[in-house]
Amino acid sequence: MTLILICLLIATLMPILAKAPLAFAQNKQQGGYDNRHPRAQQNALVGFGARAKAAHENCFEAxxxxxxGALAVIALNQVGPIAQYLCIAFIVARIAYLFCYWFNYHLLRSICWGLGFLCSIGLIGLTLY
Structure with missing residues (x-):
């Protein structure tokens, strides 16, 4: 169960960690990081900055x-090797997804997204039987 909780912690922190490249892109704009209107500044980003914003937002969706799924596995006592592998695979896929998004590897990014999605669905599937 500890491994699944660690994966939940990492997944929960991932949107915050993914904010760093976004803040970097905002800081590189003329005038630097606009802490008074950060969302308006983010909407004006292009290229890497726009991809960093999208990657950051997608972390919340993921x-x-x-x-x-992770909580269902814990609550229904389905914690086992398959659940643990799915959780680890989700985290690895999501980290790869972020790098693919930042560096514009769009096809590989979509594959990583799909793998993460399948891991999430797989966790719920484990609890159904």
Missing amino acids: LIMFTP
Whole structure:
């Protein structure tokens, strides 16, 4: 169970960690990071900055898909090797997804997204039988 909880912690922290490249891109804009209107500044980003923003936002979406499955596995006492592998695979896929998004590897990014999604669905599937 500890491994699944660690994966939940990493998944929960991932949106915050993914904010760093976004903040970097904002800081590189003329005038630097606009702490008074950061969302307006983010909407004006292009290239790497726009991809960093999208990757950051997608971390929240992935967290919403992963959390129910991980919690269901714990709540229904389905913690086993398969559940642990799915959780680890989710984290690895999501980290790879971030790097693919930042560096514009769009096809590989989509594959990583799909793998993370399948891991999330797989966790819920484990609890159904």
